[in-house]
Amino acid sequence: MSIFSHQFHHLSQLLERARHDWQHTPFSCTHLPWADLAPPLLAMNEEELDELDENDHRALAWLGQWRPALLTPYFQPLPELNRASDYHTPHWSSGIGGRKWAQIKDFAANITAFGSQLAKNPTLPILEWCAGKGHLGRLLAQQGANITSLEWSAELCAQGQALAEQLQLNHTFICTDALSESAATLFKAQQCGVALHACGELHLRFLQHAAQAGTQELALSPCCYHLISGECYQPLSKLGQAHDLKLDRQSLRLPLQRQITGGERVRKLRHLELTWRLAFDELQRTLTKNNSYLPLPSFPKALLSGSFSEFVGWACNKKGLVAPLTIDSSHWLALAEQRRLLVKRIELVRHRYRYGLELWLLLDKALFLEEQGYQVQLGTFTNLANTPRRYLIQAKRPLPVT
Ligand SMILES: C[S@@+](CC[C@H](N)C(=O)[O-])C[C@H]1O[C@@H](n2cnc3c(N)ncnc32)[C@H](O)[C@@H]1O
Structure with a gap:
Protein backbone atom coordinates (compact mmCIF):
# COMPACT_ATOMS: atom_id res chain seq x y z
CA MET A 1 0.00 0.00 0.00
CA SER A 2 1.54 3.37 -1.00
CA ILE A 3 1.52 6.41 1.29
CA PHE A 4 -1.10 7.93 -0.99
CA SER A 5 -3.47 4.98 -0.76
CA HIS A 6 -3.23 4.89 3.04
CA GLN A 7 -4.02 8.61 3.30
CA PHE A 8 -6.76 8.39 0.66
CA HIS A 9 -8.47 5.49 2.40
CA HIS A 10 -8.71 7.37 5.71
CA LEU A 11 -9.54 10.71 4.11
CA SER A 12 -12.40 9.09 2.16
CA GLN A 13 -13.88 7.68 5.36
CA LEU A 14 -13.57 11.00 7.21
CA LEU A 15 -15.13 12.99 4.37
CA GLU A 16 -17.93 10.48 3.98
CA ARG A 17 -18.75 10.73 7.70
CA ALA A 18 -18.61 14.54 7.56
CA ARG A 19 -20.80 14.79 4.44
CA HIS A 20 -23.47 16.61 6.46
CA ASP A 21 -20.95 19.38 7.17
CA TRP A 22 -19.84 20.13 3.60
CA GLN A 23 -22.66 19.12 1.31
CA ARG A 58 -7.27 29.43 13.33
CA ALA A 59 -10.64 28.45 11.82
CA LEU A 60 -9.54 24.82 11.60
CA ALA A 61 -8.45 24.79 15.25
CA TRP A 62 -11.79 26.37 16.16
CA LEU A 63 -13.93 23.80 14.30
CA GLY A 64 -11.62 21.00 15.43
CA GLN A 65 -13.08 21.45 18.93
CA TRP A 66 -16.29 19.82 17.66
CA ARG A 67 -14.86 17.98 14.64
CA PRO A 68 -11.55 16.49 15.83
CA ALA A 69 -11.21 14.48 12.59
CA LEU A 70 -10.20 17.73 10.87
CA LEU A 71 -7.07 17.82 13.01
CA THR A 72 -5.87 14.30 12.11
CA PRO A 73 -2.81 13.76 9.88
CA TYR A 74 -5.08 12.85 6.95
CA PHE A 75 -5.82 16.56 6.45
CA GLN A 76 -2.18 17.62 6.82
CA PRO A 77 -0.79 20.10 4.24
CA LEU A 78 1.13 18.75 1.27
CA PRO A 79 4.88 19.46 1.13
CA GLU A 80 6.39 22.51 -0.55
CA LEU A 81 8.19 21.56 -3.75
CA ASN A 82 10.75 23.64 -5.67
CA ARG A 83 10.63 27.42 -6.02
CA ALA A 84 12.30 29.55 -8.70
CA SER A 85 15.56 31.20 -7.66
CA ASP A 86 14.38 34.64 -8.87
CA TYR A 87 11.30 36.33 -10.29
CA HIS A 88 12.93 39.00 -12.47
CA THR A 89 10.85 39.69 -15.55
CA PRO A 90 12.96 39.55 -18.72
CA HIS A 91 12.14 41.81 -21.69
CA TRP A 92 10.53 38.85 -23.53
CA SER A 93 8.02 38.08 -20.75
CA SER A 94 5.53 40.11 -22.85
CA GLY A 95 4.04 42.11 -20.07
CA ILE A 96 3.20 39.32 -17.62
CA GLY A 97 4.53 39.99 -14.20
CA GLY A 98 3.61 39.77 -10.54
CA ARG A 99 1.81 36.68 -9.35
CA LYS A 100 1.29 35.14 -12.80
CA TRP A 101 4.99 35.32 -13.62
CA ALA A 102 5.89 33.85 -10.22
CA GLN A 103 3.50 30.93 -10.86
CA ILE A 104 5.05 30.23 -14.25
CA LYS A 105 8.62 30.49 -12.97
CA ASP A 106 7.85 28.22 -10.01
CA PHE A 107 6.07 25.68 -12.20
CA ALA A 108 9.02 25.61 -14.61
CA ALA A 109 11.44 25.22 -11.69
CA ASN A 110 9.70 21.97 -10.78
CA ILE A 111 9.66 20.44 -14.24
CA THR A 112 13.40 19.92 -14.41
CA ALA A 113 13.53 18.71 -10.79
CA PHE A 114 12.04 15.38 -9.56
CA GLY A 115 14.77 13.41 -11.34
CA SER A 116 13.51 14.64 -14.71
CA GLN A 117 15.08 13.33 -17.91
CA LEU A 118 14.94 16.93 -19.08
CA ALA A 119 17.83 17.82 -16.82
CA LYS A 120 20.04 15.37 -18.77
CA ASN A 121 18.17 15.40 -22.07
CA PRO A 122 16.80 18.89 -22.79
CA THR A 123 15.67 17.67 -26.20
CA LEU A 124 12.85 15.55 -24.69
CA PRO A 125 9.83 17.21 -26.38
CA ILE A 126 7.31 18.97 -24.16
CA LEU A 127 3.57 19.04 -24.82
CA GLU A 128 1.91 22.03 -23.13
CA TRP A 129 -1.79 21.26 -22.62
CA CYS A 130 -4.34 24.12 -22.73
CA ALA A 131 -1.57 26.64 -23.07
CA GLY A 132 -3.33 29.99 -23.43
CA LYS A 133 -0.71 32.23 -25.05
CA GLY A 134 1.89 29.65 -24.03
CA HIS A 135 3.71 31.74 -21.42
CA LEU A 136 4.95 28.61 -19.65
CA GLY A 137 5.95 26.99 -22.95
CA ARG A 138 7.82 30.14 -23.97
CA LEU A 139 9.81 30.16 -20.74
CA LEU A 140 10.69 26.47 -21.22
CA ALA A 141 11.58 27.08 -24.87
CA GLN A 142 13.89 29.89 -23.76
CA GLN A 143 15.63 27.29 -21.62
CA GLY A 144 16.24 25.19 -24.74
CA ALA A 145 13.24 22.85 -24.79
CA ASN A 146 11.23 21.83 -27.84
CA ILE A 147 7.61 22.83 -27.14
CA THR A 148 4.27 22.01 -28.71
CA SER A 149 1.43 24.04 -27.17
CA LEU A 150 -2.17 22.93 -27.57
CA GLU A 151 -4.82 25.63 -27.23
CA TRP A 152 -8.27 25.99 -28.81
CA SER A 153 -8.46 29.79 -29.00
CA ALA A 154 -7.20 30.81 -32.46
CA GLU A 155 -6.42 34.29 -31.16
CA LEU A 156 -4.26 33.06 -28.28
CA CYS A 157 -2.49 30.60 -30.60
CA ALA A 158 -1.74 33.37 -33.11
CA GLN A 159 -0.37 35.68 -30.39
CA GLY A 160 1.71 32.89 -28.84
CA GLN A 161 3.07 31.78 -32.23
CA ALA A 162 4.01 35.36 -33.16
CA LEU A 163 5.93 35.76 -29.89
CA ALA A 164 7.70 32.43 -30.46
CA GLU A 165 8.73 33.51 -33.96
CA GLN A 166 9.94 36.91 -32.80
CA LEU A 167 12.18 35.16 -30.29
CA GLN A 168 13.12 32.39 -32.77
CA LEU A 169 12.08 29.67 -30.37
CA ASN A 170 11.44 26.00 -30.96
CA HIS A 171 7.80 26.52 -29.99
CA THR A 172 4.79 25.53 -32.12
CA PHE A 173 1.09 25.97 -31.44
CA ILE A 174 -1.60 23.48 -32.37
CA CYS A 175 -4.99 25.11 -32.44
CA THR A 176 -7.46 22.38 -31.55
CA ASP A 177 -10.03 21.23 -29.01
CA ALA A 178 -8.35 19.27 -26.22
CA LEU A 179 -11.52 17.19 -25.94
CA SER A 180 -11.41 16.08 -29.58
CA GLU A 181 -10.26 12.57 -30.46
CA SER A 182 -7.32 13.87 -32.47
CA ALA A 183 -5.89 15.59 -29.36
CA ALA A 184 -5.12 12.15 -27.90
CA THR A 185 -2.67 11.47 -30.72
CA LEU A 186 -0.43 14.34 -29.56
CA PHE A 187 0.72 12.28 -26.57
CA LYS A 188 3.87 10.24 -27.08
CA ALA A 189 6.02 8.00 -24.88
CA GLN A 190 9.21 10.03 -25.36
CA GLN A 191 7.73 13.27 -24.10
CA CYS A 192 7.04 15.40 -21.06
CA GLY A 193 3.43 16.59 -20.70
CA VAL A 194 2.76 19.82 -18.78
CA ALA A 195 -0.57 21.38 -17.87
CA LEU A 196 -0.72 24.55 -15.80
CA HIS A 197 -4.21 25.33 -14.52
CA ALA A 198 -6.10 23.02 -16.83
CA CYS A 199 -9.80 22.88 -15.89
CA GLY A 200 -11.76 19.75 -14.85
CA GLU A 201 -12.45 17.66 -17.93
CA LEU A 202 -9.30 18.99 -19.60
CA HIS A 203 -6.97 17.77 -16.87
CA LEU A 204 -8.79 14.42 -16.66
CA ARG A 205 -8.22 13.88 -20.39
CA PHE A 206 -4.60 14.97 -20.00
CA LEU A 207 -4.00 12.22 -17.46
CA GLN A 208 -5.93 9.56 -19.36
CA HIS A 209 -4.27 10.26 -22.72
CA ALA A 210 -0.80 10.49 -21.18
CA ALA A 211 -1.23 7.21 -19.29
CA GLN A 212 -2.52 5.56 -22.47
CA ALA A 213 0.48 6.77 -24.49
CA GLY A 214 2.93 5.93 -21.68
CA THR A 215 4.20 9.54 -21.66
CA GLN A 216 7.54 9.62 -19.87
CA GLU A 217 6.98 12.58 -17.54
CA LEU A 218 4.00 14.64 -16.42
CA ALA A 219 3.45 17.84 -14.47
CA LEU A 220 -0.11 18.97 -13.81
CA SER A 221 -1.62 21.72 -11.73
CA PRO A 222 -5.39 21.18 -11.83
CA CYS A 223 -8.06 23.83 -11.44
CA CYS A 224 -11.86 24.26 -11.81
CA TYR A 225 -12.70 20.71 -10.74
CA HIS A 226 -16.41 21.36 -11.40
CA LEU A 227 -15.95 21.88 -15.16
CA ILE A 228 -16.58 18.25 -16.07
CA SER A 229 -18.79 16.74 -18.73
CA GLY A 230 -20.85 14.53 -16.37
CA GLU A 231 -23.01 15.50 -13.40
CA CYS A 232 -20.62 13.95 -10.88
CA TYR A 233 -16.87 13.41 -10.66
CA GLN A 234 -15.89 9.94 -11.87
CA PRO A 235 -12.81 8.84 -9.88
CA LEU A 236 -9.91 7.74 -12.05
CA SER A 237 -8.24 5.38 -9.60
CA LYS A 238 -9.50 1.98 -8.49
CA LEU A 239 -9.39 3.09 -4.85
CA GLY A 240 -11.31 6.25 -5.79
CA GLN A 241 -13.96 4.14 -7.47
CA ALA A 242 -14.20 1.95 -4.36
CA HIS A 243 -14.57 5.02 -2.09
CA ASP A 244 -16.48 7.24 -4.51
CA LEU A 245 -17.76 10.34 -2.70
CA LYS A 246 -20.07 11.03 -5.66
CA LEU A 247 -19.03 14.66 -5.78
CA ASP A 248 -21.49 16.79 -7.72
CA ARG A 249 -20.54 20.13 -9.31
CA GLN A 250 -21.62 22.10 -6.26
CA SER A 251 -19.24 20.07 -4.04
CA LEU A 252 -16.49 20.26 -6.69
CA ARG A 253 -16.68 24.05 -6.49
CA LEU A 254 -15.88 24.05 -2.78
CA PRO A 255 -12.06 23.75 -3.13
CA LEU A 256 -12.14 26.78 -5.43
CA GLN A 257 -13.75 28.99 -2.82
CA ARG A 258 -10.42 29.77 -1.27
CA GLN A 259 -9.40 33.19 -2.45
CA ILE A 260 -6.38 35.31 -1.85
CA THR A 261 -7.47 38.19 0.35
CA TYR A 353 -13.45 21.02 4.13
CA ARG A 354 -12.14 22.85 1.03
CA TYR A 355 -8.68 21.43 1.50
CA GLY A 356 -9.82 17.89 2.42
CA LEU A 357 -11.93 17.66 -0.73
CA GLU A 358 -9.17 19.04 -2.95
CA LEU A 359 -6.70 16.63 -1.38
CA TRP A 360 -9.10 13.76 -2.10
CA LEU A 361 -9.29 14.84 -5.77
CA LEU A 362 -5.50 15.16 -6.01
CA LEU A 363 -4.88 11.82 -4.35
CA ASP A 364 -7.31 10.09 -6.70
CA LYS A 365 -5.21 11.35 -9.62
CA ALA A 366 -1.92 10.42 -7.94
CA LEU A 367 -3.24 6.92 -7.26
CA PHE A 368 -4.41 6.55 -10.85
CA LEU A 369 -0.92 7.41 -12.06
CA GLU A 370 0.64 4.94 -9.59
CA GLU A 371 -1.71 2.25 -10.90
CA GLN A 372 -0.44 3.11 -14.38
CA GLY A 373 3.14 2.44 -13.33
CA TYR A 374 4.31 6.00 -12.58
CA GLN A 375 6.32 7.28 -9.63
CA VAL A 376 4.34 10.20 -8.30
CA GLN A 377 5.03 13.29 -6.25
CA LEU A 378 2.40 15.68 -4.84
CA GLY A 379 3.00 19.08 -3.35
CA THR A 380 2.72 22.84 -3.80
CA PHE A 381 4.71 24.43 -6.63
CA THR A 382 4.23 28.07 -5.64
CA ASN A 383 3.34 30.17 -2.60
CA LEU A 384 -0.25 30.78 -1.56
CA ALA A 385 0.18 34.52 -2.10
CA ASN A 386 0.64 33.77 -5.83
CA THR A 387 -2.44 31.57 -6.25
CA PRO A 388 -4.57 29.20 -4.19
CA ARG A 389 -4.44 26.81 -7.20
CA ARG A 390 -0.92 25.76 -6.37
CA TYR A 391 -0.96 21.99 -6.21
CA LEU A 392 1.31 20.06 -8.49
CA ILE A 393 1.10 16.40 -9.46
CA GLN A 394 4.36 15.18 -10.97
CA ALA A 395 4.84 11.73 -12.39
CA LYS A 396 7.59 9.88 -14.19
CA ARG A 397 7.94 6.40 -15.59
CA PRO A 398 10.83 4.51 -13.99
CA LEU A 399 13.62 4.13 -16.54
CA PRO A 400 14.50 0.56 -17.57
CA VAL A 401 17.58 -0.76 -15.77
CA THR A 402 20.43 -0.99 -18.28
C1 LIG B 1 -6.95 28.65 -17.06
S1 LIG B 1 -6.33 28.86 -18.66
C2 LIG B 1 -4.66 28.33 -18.44
C3 LIG B 1 -3.77 28.84 -19.51
C4 LIG B 1 -2.28 28.59 -19.28
N1 LIG B 1 -1.97 27.21 -19.10
C5 LIG B 1 -1.81 29.42 -18.09
O1 LIG B 1 -1.68 28.89 -17.00
O2 LIG B 1 -1.61 30.61 -18.28
C6 LIG B 1 -7.06 27.53 -19.53
C7 LIG B 1 -6.81 27.55 -21.04
O3 LIG B 1 -7.46 26.41 -21.60
C8 LIG B 1 -8.02 26.78 -22.83
N2 LIG B 1 -9.10 25.83 -23.14
C9 LIG B 1 -10.29 25.72 -22.57
N3 LIG B 1 -11.00 24.73 -23.11
C10 LIG B 1 -10.22 24.17 -24.06
C11 LIG B 1 -10.39 23.09 -24.97
N4 LIG B 1 -11.51 22.37 -24.99
N5 LIG B 1 -9.38 22.80 -25.79
C12 LIG B 1 -8.21 23.50 -25.76
N6 LIG B 1 -8.00 24.54 -24.93
C13 LIG B 1 -8.99 24.87 -24.08
C14 LIG B 1 -8.52 28.20 -22.60
O4 LIG B 1 -8.70 28.89 -23.82
C15 LIG B 1 -7.40 28.76 -21.74
O5 LIG B 1 -6.39 29.35 -22.53
Missing part, protein backbone atom coordinates in the same frame (compact mmCIF):
# COMPACT_ATOMS: atom_id res chain seq x y z
CA HIS A 24 -25.09 21.96 2.07
CA THR A 25 -25.98 24.72 -0.38
CA PRO A 26 -25.80 27.72 1.98
CA PHE A 27 -28.07 29.85 -0.24
CA SER A 28 -30.83 27.22 0.05
CA CYS A 29 -30.65 26.89 3.85
CA THR A 30 -33.22 28.67 6.00
CA HIS A 31 -31.56 27.74 9.32
CA LEU A 32 -28.26 26.42 10.67
CA PRO A 33 -28.07 22.72 9.85
CA TRP A 34 -26.01 21.72 12.95
CA ALA A 35 -27.55 21.81 16.44
CA ASP A 36 -24.15 21.33 18.16
CA LEU A 37 -22.49 24.17 16.22
CA ALA A 38 -25.38 26.62 16.50
CA PRO A 39 -24.37 28.18 19.89
CA PRO A 40 -20.73 28.93 18.95
CA LEU A 41 -21.71 30.13 15.46
CA LEU A 42 -24.49 32.38 16.76
CA ALA A 43 -22.13 33.84 19.36
CA MET A 44 -20.03 35.46 16.57
CA ASN A 45 -20.90 38.71 14.83
CA GLU A 46 -20.19 39.29 11.13
CA GLU A 47 -16.77 40.82 11.68
CA GLU A 48 -15.70 37.90 13.86
CA LEU A 49 -17.03 35.40 11.31
CA ASP A 50 -15.12 37.11 8.48
CA GLU A 51 -11.91 37.30 10.46
CA LEU A 52 -12.02 33.65 11.44
CA ASP A 53 -12.95 32.48 7.94
CA GLU A 54 -9.98 34.34 6.46
CA ASN A 55 -7.56 32.69 8.86
CA ASP A 56 -7.66 29.07 7.77
CA HIS A 57 -5.31 27.84 10.47
CA GLY A 262 -7.12 41.09 -2.03
CA GLY A 263 -7.33 43.89 0.53
CA GLU A 264 -10.19 46.09 1.69
CA ARG A 265 -11.56 46.95 -1.77
CA VAL A 266 -11.87 43.30 -2.81
CA ARG A 267 -13.42 42.43 0.57
CA LYS A 268 -16.02 45.19 0.14
CA LEU A 269 -16.88 44.00 -3.38
CA ARG A 270 -17.34 40.42 -2.14
CA HIS A 271 -19.61 41.66 0.63
CA LEU A 272 -21.69 43.67 -1.85
CA GLU A 273 -21.91 40.78 -4.29
CA LEU A 274 -23.14 38.39 -1.61
CA THR A 275 -25.72 40.93 -0.41
CA TRP A 276 -27.05 41.61 -3.92
CA ARG A 277 -27.21 37.94 -4.83
CA LEU A 278 -29.21 37.23 -1.67
CA ALA A 279 -31.44 40.29 -2.16
CA PHE A 280 -32.17 39.14 -5.72
CA ASP A 281 -32.93 35.66 -4.41
CA GLU A 282 -35.49 37.11 -1.98
CA LEU A 283 -37.04 39.14 -4.80
CA GLN A 284 -37.21 36.23 -7.28
CA ARG A 285 -38.88 33.97 -4.70
CA THR A 286 -41.69 36.54 -4.42
CA LEU A 287 -41.78 37.21 -8.17
CA THR A 288 -41.96 33.53 -9.17
CA LYS A 289 -44.00 32.47 -6.10
CA ASN A 290 -41.51 29.64 -5.80
CA ASN A 291 -39.70 29.49 -2.47
CA SER A 292 -36.53 27.87 -3.77
CA TYR A 293 -33.08 29.20 -4.50
CA LEU A 294 -32.33 30.25 -8.08
CA PRO A 295 -28.54 30.33 -8.69
CA LEU A 296 -27.07 33.17 -10.75
CA PRO A 297 -23.94 32.73 -12.89
CA SER A 298 -20.77 34.64 -12.17
CA PHE A 299 -20.70 38.17 -13.58
CA PRO A 300 -18.22 40.99 -14.23
CA LYS A 301 -17.55 43.01 -11.09
CA ALA A 302 -18.34 46.21 -13.04
CA LEU A 303 -22.02 45.32 -12.55
CA LEU A 304 -21.57 46.04 -8.84
CA SER A 305 -20.77 49.69 -9.53
CA GLY A 306 -24.30 50.31 -10.86
CA SER A 307 -27.52 50.31 -8.83
CA PHE A 308 -29.25 47.31 -7.26
CA SER A 309 -32.21 47.87 -9.65
CA GLU A 310 -29.86 47.57 -12.63
CA PHE A 311 -28.48 44.36 -11.16
CA VAL A 312 -32.02 42.99 -10.83
CA GLY A 313 -32.62 43.87 -14.51
CA TRP A 314 -29.49 41.91 -15.50
CA ALA A 315 -30.36 38.94 -13.25
CA CYS A 316 -33.99 38.76 -14.49
CA ASN A 317 -32.75 38.84 -18.04
CA LYS A 318 -30.32 35.96 -17.34
CA LYS A 319 -33.08 33.90 -15.76
CA GLY A 320 -35.79 34.67 -18.31
CA LEU A 321 -37.90 36.66 -15.79
CA VAL A 322 -39.69 39.96 -16.34
CA ALA A 323 -38.16 42.51 -13.96
CA PRO A 324 -40.69 44.46 -11.83
CA LEU A 325 -41.28 48.03 -13.00
CA THR A 326 -40.44 49.46 -9.59
CA ILE A 327 -38.02 47.87 -7.18
CA ASP A 328 -38.02 48.69 -3.47
CA SER A 329 -34.27 48.16 -3.11
CA SER A 330 -34.12 48.94 0.62
CA HIS A 331 -36.75 46.25 1.34
CA TRP A 332 -34.88 43.49 -0.52
CA LEU A 333 -31.48 44.60 0.74
CA ALA A 334 -32.74 44.52 4.35
CA LEU A 335 -33.93 40.91 3.88
CA ALA A 336 -30.52 40.03 2.44
CA GLU A 337 -28.78 41.43 5.54
CA GLN A 338 -30.40 38.74 7.70
CA ARG A 339 -29.62 35.91 5.31
CA ARG A 340 -26.02 37.02 4.76
CA LEU A 341 -25.12 36.12 8.33
CA LEU A 342 -26.68 32.67 7.99
CA VAL A 343 -24.73 32.07 4.77
CA LYS A 344 -21.47 33.19 6.40
CA ARG A 345 -22.02 30.90 9.41
CA ILE A 346 -22.62 27.91 7.15
CA GLU A 347 -19.65 28.83 4.94
CA LEU A 348 -17.37 29.06 7.96
CA VAL A 349 -17.96 25.34 8.52
CA ARG A 350 -18.02 24.27 4.83
CA HIS A 351 -14.79 26.11 4.04
CA ARG A 352 -12.90 23.95 6.51
